[in-house]
Amino acid sequence: MFAIVAAALLAAIESLADAGHWKRARAKAEEARLAESNDARALWLASRVKLAFSELDEAAKLAERAAALDPKNAGYQLQIAEVWGTVAHRAPVWRQLGPGRRCKKAMDAAFALDPRHVENLFILMQYYQRAPGFMGGDKKRAAEIPARIREVDAARGWMAEAKLAEIRKDAAGQESALRRAVEANVRHYGARIELAAHLLRRGDAKSAAEQARTAAGIHPDRVEAYQILVRALDPGPALEAVLAEAAVRVPDDLSPFYEAARRVSARRQAWIERYLSQPPEPTAPSHGDARKLLKHAGS
DSSP states (O other), rough: OBBBOOOOHHHHHHHHTTTOHHHHHHHHHHHHTTGGGGGHHHHHHHHHHHHHHHHHHHHHHHHHHHHHHHHHHHHHHHHHHHHHHHHHSSSSSOOHHHHOOOHHHHHHHHHHHOOOOOHHHHHHHHHHHHHOOGOOOOOOHHHHHHHHHTTTHHHHHHHHHHHHHHHHHHHHHHHHHHHHHHHHHHHHHHHHHHHHHHHHHHHHHHHHHHHHHHHHHHOTSSHHHHHHHHHSSSSSSSHHHHHHHHHHTTTOOOOOHHHHHOOOGHHHHHHHHHHTOOOTTTTTTOOOHHHHHHHHHHH
């Protein structure tokens, strides 16, 4: 068992994970044998990678080990909550109680360690809003959390407000809050991506493309902006240019080609073949989905 993993390597893996480059993060994590370490940060990162690839049992074990090694780290408790929350979300209703309680216990532990931990507050808010009362749900407490987040991070606080509005199916409130998030931090990639996606859903493709293009300028190595652009732009040279840019900027995630293929039948065969040329990211459509798209288009 390895005692310590080089801090620079852990920072590189964390950066890849934060940007959604899960395939590359997994390759580095396996090469460094993070899961065999007794370094809390290494185990936490290994758990994040396992969770991204839906290896939930291993993700839970690694998160628990990280928290045991560093019991005062709120982020490690939050990872336990993330894993058990995912287990609960994917389970049938009659099997959600156990993992749901484990998720809530870990969130409460993270809150006790750091009451201002933004990501934990964000997840706790959603738990209070969605969970039934007998599992600790409390919509009043949920409504109080965005203001608390804004005390730490204004943009994330408004994004929390937008998430509550989305859950309540309040589209106008969601858009207003997302615009406030962008105003609070004009370089917040996530806020611009969420606003762009919202605008696209309500049919304002031009504004969505403007937000996505700005987001791509902030983080050109992340895929979400290109995914939105190929959905927002009309077929033609501009869309082709976005695909070419995405292939250079994010070569390990070809999901923009899948999104383009859904819209443009004339290029569907070529774009799906491009998408099938490498394994997808775990957050992207599967190769099976891509083949179904091609099959149904031809039928």
